[in-house]
Amino acid sequence: MNRLTKHLSVANVLSCMALFVALSGVAYAAGTLKKNQVKATNVAKEAITSPKLKKGSVTSAKLANGSVISVKLANGSVVNAKIAGGAISASKLANGAVTTKKIAKDAVTANKIGPEAVTTGKLGPEAVTTAKISGSVWSQLLKNVTYVTETSVNDSETAKSVTATCPVNKQAIGGGVRINSAASVNVVPSESAPVVSATNTRVGWVAGGREFVAEAGTWQVVAYAICAEL
Numbered sequence: 001m002n003r004l005t006k007h008l009s010v011a012n013v014l015s016c017m018a019l020f021v022a023l024s025g026v027a028y029a030a031g032t033l034k035k036n037q038v039k040a041t042n043v044a045k046e047a048i049t050s051p052k053l054k055k056g057s058v059t060s061a062k063l064a065n066g067s068v069i070s071v072k073l074a075n076g077s078v079v080n081a082k083i084a085g086g087a088i089s090a091s092k093l094a095n096g097a098v099t100t101k102k103i104a105k106d107a108v109t110a111n112k113i114g115p116e117a118v119t120t121g122k123l124g125p126e127a128v129t130t131a132k133i134s135g136s137v138w139s140q141l142l143k144n145v146t147y148v149t150e151t152s153v154n155d156s157e158t159a160k161s162v163t164a165t166c167p168v169n170k171q172a173i174g175g176g177v178r179i180n181s182a183a184s185v186n187v188v189p190s191e192s193a194p195v196v197s198a199t200n201t202r203v204g205w206v207a208g209g210r211e212f213v214a215e216a217g218t219w220q221v222v223a224y225a226i227c228a229e230l
Contacts, residue, residue, distance in 0.1 A: 174226040177207030205226075
C-alpha cells in the first residue's frame with residue numbers, strides 16, 4: 001500500500017480520471033447512434049448480409065438500371081401480372097417463339113393481317129366458299145359452264161339454220177357456227193347470234209348457212225352455244 005501511495009500524484013489521478021471519462025464516452029456514443037451517423041465509408045465490404053436486410057427494404061429506387069439480370073430471376077418468377085402492357089415488343093421475341101398453340105382463338109383479326117398477306121398458297125382446298133364471295137363478284141363469275149351443239153340435217157337445201165338451246169336456268173354467253181360440206185360445195189355461214197327470249201334472256205345460239213348458187217351436193221350447219229349460270 002505504501003508503494004502505491006508513493007507513486008500517486010495529482011497528475012496521475014487526473015490522467016486516470018480523464019481516460020475513464022473518454023472510454024465511457026466512446027461506449028455511450030456507440031450505443032446511441034443518431035440518424036445518418038453511420039456513413040457508407042464506415043461499413044465494411046460485404047458486412048450487410050441477407051439476414052440483415054429488412055423485408056421490403058430494397059425498393060425499385062434502390063436498384064441500379066440493369067442490375068437485375070437473367071441469372072438473378074427464378075424460374076417462373078416473371079408472371080403475367082408483372083408484365084406491363086406492350087412491354088414485350090417484336091424485338092424481344094425469338095424467331096419461331098410464337099407457335100400455333102400460343103395463339104388464342106380468334107386472336108388474329110382482320111386488322112392484324114397485312115395487305116396481301118394471305119396468298120394463294122395459304123388457302124386450303126375449297127377454303128373460299130360461295131358465302132365468302134361478295135354478291136357483285138359472284139354475279140360476274142361463270143358458274144356451271146355447259147357446251148351445247150345442234151346440227152342440221154345433211155341435205156342440199158339452199159339455206160338452213162339450227163339453234164343450240166341452253167339448259168334451263170342457264171344463259172348463252174357465247175357461241176358459233178360451222179359448215180360441214182365437201183370442198184366442192186360452195187356454202188358460207190350466214191348467221192351466228194344469240195337467241196333472245198321475250199324476257200330478254202339469251203336462251204341459246206342460232207347458226208345458219210347458205211349456198212352461193214344451187215348445189216347438188218349436201219351440207220349441214222352446226223350451232224355452238226356456251227351456256228352458264230349467271
